[in-house]
Amino acid sequence: MNLENITLQTIEIVRQAGGFIKQEAAKFDRSQTEYKAANNLVSYVDKETEKMLVAGLRQILPEAGFITEEGTAGEESNPNELYWVIDPLDGTANFIHGLPVYCVSVGLVQNSIPIAGVIYHLGTEELFYGWQGGGAWSSPPAPNGGGTTISPIGGQGATRLKVSAASTLGDSLLATGFPYYKFEKQDRYLKILETLMQRCHGLRRMGAAAIDLAYVAAGRFEAFYEYNLNSWDMAAGALLILEAGGQITDFSGGQNWLFGGDVIAGCAAQTELLEVIQEHWG
Structure with missing residues (x-):
């Protein structure tokens, strides 16, 4: 092929x-x-x-x-x-x-x-x-x-495309999405947001996960995280990030992100982001 x-x-x-x-x-x-x-x-x-x-x-x-x-x-x-x-x-x-x-x-x-x-x-x-x-x-x-x-x-x-060289949250601009349905985990999400607001350059909510992922691959965002996603939100953007030298996991740090509904994708700063998410997500 x-x-x-x-x-x-x-x-x-x-x-x-x-x-x-x-x-x-x-x-x-x-x-x-x-x-x-x-x-x-x-x-x-x-x-x-x-x-x-x-x-x-x-x-x-x-x-x-x-x-x-x-x-x-x-x-x-x-x-x-x-x-x-x-x-x-x-x-x-x-x-x-x-x-x-x-x-x-x-x-x-x-x-x-x-x-x-x-x-x-x-x-x-x-x-x-x-x-x-x-x-x-x-x-x-x-x-x-x-x-x-x-x-x-x-x-x-x-x-x-190449992902950002930033290695810490302190040097990162992050992207995410706000829940607009399935609000059962909203409190946990807001705790993550509260922590990250104090530890990074800022957070952006574009409203299109595929664009967020493409921007991570291009080094414009250091990382992206969101839950309640579907495979069509992630498939193309995930390929770009992997080919641009980035990494992708689900919120547990595993590889069930394409169909599992939650994703963390980015450069080396993703490791610290994963720690913050796991602290509050459970």
């Missing part, structure tokens, strides 16, 4: 899907919002984008299954197989409110291990991509608002 070629093909499909999202953002009305559950929003843009992605990705790897946020692929994959993990519009609440912090996130997973990933940040037109053994990369927006320029891997215009 040529993962570099698969990644480049995936980029083109993701760009097309991103074009649709940008087109719809210009005319989207909040009355078109639907609720999957309390505070869990979705729109026709999420669903139609996912259908576009599934159709395109089927052409690349007909043998691969799908795990998708909106369930439009009509099937669930066996985690012991090869499958795409798709979040068609990560940051739906941001999109609905007109806040330009949302993205398309597509990961390719084999035997529960991400092996390729593409994240397209629509607000900045920045593209993050990589594959197992090939590194993690970003391509900047094209000049004069012409969309994202896809440079040859390692070529002019492409930047290889």
Whole structure:
């Protein structure tokens, strides 16, 4: 399996899907919002984008299954197989409110291990991509608002990603997400937040976990942590972080982060972050 070629093909499909999202953002009305559950929003843009992605990705790897946020692929994959993990519009609440912090996130997973990933940040037109053994990369927006320029891997215009060299929380800017449903562990989460506020440069809540993870891979955040996540929030971003020299665990320090619902990802400062989380999380 040529993962570099698969990644480049995936980029083109993701760009097309991103074009649709940008087109719809210009005319989207909040009355078109639907609720999957309390505070869990979705729109026709999420669903139609996912259908576009599934159709395109089927052409690349007909043998691969799908795990998708909106369930439009009509099937669930066996985690012991090869499958795409798709979040068609990560940051739906941001999109609905007109806040330009949302993205398309597509990961390719084999035997529960991400092996390729593409994240397209629509607000900045920045593209993050990589594959197992090939590194993690970003391509900047094209000049004069012409969309994202896809440079040859390692070529002019492409930047290889590397996690931050910071080794302590005292030198770190952290990213997290605030719970918007399942509030049973809110008190523990707030204790973690209270401790970290006093021990790092600051905490940021972007509202799109895939973007947070891409920014960790790029060294903009030292680490990211969150609970109540799903595999489609993490698959692509996790691949980028691992290829950028970072590390990932769940809140217990184990490796059940892709399907376990909680994740800590980052550079060497992640070790100290894990200690803080374990102190309060139990």
